[in-house]
Amino acid sequence: MFVKRQAVFFPFLLFFSFSLFAAPKNARLTGILADPSGAPIAGATVVAKGEVSRAIYRAVSSADGRYTLRLPPGRYLVRISDASFTPVERKIRAGAGQRMIWNLRLALRPLASTVTVTAEAEPVPVSDTVGPVDVVTRQEIEQRHDAWLAPLLTSLAGVSISQLGPMGGVTSLFLDGGNSNFTKVLVDGTPVNEPGGAVDFSNFTLDNVEKVEVVHGAASALFGSDAMSGVIQILTRRGTTRRPRINLFADGGKFSTWHAGANLSGLAGKLDYSAGIASFETQGQGPNDRFRDNSLSGDFGWHFSPTDTLRLAARSSASDAGVAGQTLFLPYDPNQHDALKNVSANLAWDFQTGSRWHHHLDAAESYLGETYADPPIYTTRNEYNRLDFEEQSSYLFGDGALTAGYEYEVENGYFGGIHARRNNQAGYFEAEVQATRRLSAVLGARADANASFGTRVVPRMGLSYALREGNPEWGPTRVYASYGWGIKSPSFLDTFSNDPCFPGNPSLRPERSQTLNAGVDQTFAADRVRVSLNGFRNEFYDIVSFGFGSITSACPYGTGTFFNTDRSRAYGANARVESQPARWLLIAANYTYDNTLVLRSPNAFDPTELPGNRLFLRPLNAANVVANVSAAHTDWNAEAQYVGRRTDSDFLGLGMTSVPSYFIVNLGASWRLGNGLSSYARVDNMFDRRYQIVLGYPALGVSYRVGLRYSWGGGK
Helix, strand or coil: CHHHHHHHHHHHHHHHHHHHHHCCCCEEEEEEEECCCCCECCCCEEEEEECCCCCEEEEECCCCCEEEEEECCEEEEEEEEECCEEEEEEEEEECCCCEEECCEECCECCCCCCEECCCCCCCEEHHHCCCCEEEEEHHHHHHHCCCEHHHHHCCCCCEEEEECCCCCCCEEEEECCCCCCCEEEEECCEECCCCCCCCCHHHCECCCEEEEEEEECCCHHHHCCCCCCEEEEEEECCCCCCCCEEEEEEEEECCCEEEEEEEEEEEECCEEEEEEEEEEEECCCCCCCCEEEEEEEEEEEEEEECCEEEEEEEEEEEEEEECCCCCCCCCCCCCCEEEEEEEEEEEEEEEEECCCEEEEEEEEEEEEEEEEEECCCEEEEEEEEEEEEEEEEEEEECCEEEEEEEEEEEEEEEECCEEEEEEEEEEEEEEEEECCCCEEEEEEEEEEEECCCEEEEEEEEEEEEEEECCCCCEEEEEEEEEEEEEEECCCHHHHHCECCCCECCCCCCCEEEEEEEEEEEEEECCCCEEEEEEEEEEEEEEEEEEEECCCCCCCCCCCEEEEEEEEEEEEEEEEEEEEEEECCEEEEEEEEEEEEEEEECCCCCCHHHCCCCCCECCCCEEEEEEEEEEECCEEEEEEEEEECCEECCCCCCCCCCEECCEEEEEEEEEEEEECCEEEEEEEECCCCCCCEEECCEECCCCEEEEEEEEEEECCC
């Protein structure tokens, strides 16, 4: 019996031993993934795909950034990716039993929804910023089916607008209680404010826009003049797919409205490209309410290497709008119209010298042409041009980054029959430090040498601290605080006007601000609920006003000039809640309390501008709720918006000093029809509320657009 069992056992043992030694041992690929500052990246995906076997092996990095892949011998394409970082690919050859180490610092993906390129000198995750930042993604833009930037921004906490009538009326934006010229606006890094002035948002479209970032709080330490209460940056879409992607759309609706456009994007070798064209036209709801706009946009990047890219981004918009006037109080004006031409271009070179030195060079130019006409009574044309050159270098070390930069700017203005020019330069630095695993800090300052007001130094600082790291049910808790100074150069009219009765004042000081923000971010239920609350206190000094003088025979309407006289403040809070109770449902809500106050105004033109009043057109209370439902082949997006009563004036002696509150509901929807074809619709003010954003100017009643979209291509 024993012999028989032995006869069976030994051949089996011999076969097992032979198989054990003959089978090739798996290779082992390990590494540590980190962000540009050296902090570990958790949750990144590592995928190895066999070139011959086509087998796929996956791993996910742990909390300390480590990953491990066990691979049979062979050739593989390994791809490391994360939503916030630029994917990296590498071909490897795995030998039997070989141990390979691939440690990697991933570069942040600038257009990722979880990354901001505006809040700090180096791109950072939104969750690590020291102040409040809002990001609107391409997905949100497409779900709303809105064509314009200003209505989109009013869905964010702290943002309110003024619009003179329906589409095409002069549109101003107020952020956290600041004046309309206290927010710096960038398009792909190019400043587009009128020098020392505001931005008219009436013709800013969302065509070919990838995302919009809104940074709250004074940011002049990084961005210079105009960043008194915050910064808004509009970023153009970039090509990301080897197969070209074509997107065509056309829609039409009420008031003889039509809107059409096309986008083309993709990757071709070392080139990524994206280009768009669009046109919009409407006759409006009343006489002389017509509006038309044509836009072009593009973003083209040439990648010499993964760490060396040259990029050109450009955007142009030309619009013309009828201006009927305060038709609730006065007869409509049949002839007045405003025409705008906005052009911006940015040529940027981003490269690295070693793993720690990052450099950015750019040349940026913006042009603004304004025509205000009421023939045959008057025609006024103004032109402004800004040309910027900037060099920025960052040194990344294990716990942060040090950045220093220099900027030279030339501002030109052609108005009132004269040409004015202002040459400015600035130097700045910023330090971003991960002091501990939970505590990060930012400290920066800028010396701005302006041809109008001389040299001023403005600081900025902030802290972000993780109170607790959290668990799946009760997520991490983050608190933050930031403090900064802002400055704004006087406008060209304020400084250079050559009107003999109302001359400019070349001795004007810059307008100034000091802003303080503090807040807390909390997530719940495995990130399905996010809550954010921040408070702000903004002080504004040396605000320019116009002071009238005496009446003379040469100046029958009086004399006067501009002075740094006014002072105001705004304090309040912004609350945001985002919840995803189901995979197909997303609800986002926000509320803003904005208590503004005029503190000093010796040259007040209207009684509503006297001390003790709230600032013009900034509501004390505002709220917004957006619900998105994606089910089957449909997508529904409903928005409810409440804007409280605001201080205003009819400026006609009628005694009206405020504009009533209003509540409106907007709806967007789309249906996927198959083969790249979809239909969509948008209804604005669907309950046809009669309201005014500015006294005397009726807002648009119920309106709708219905259209088709065709998409082809894309994919890897």
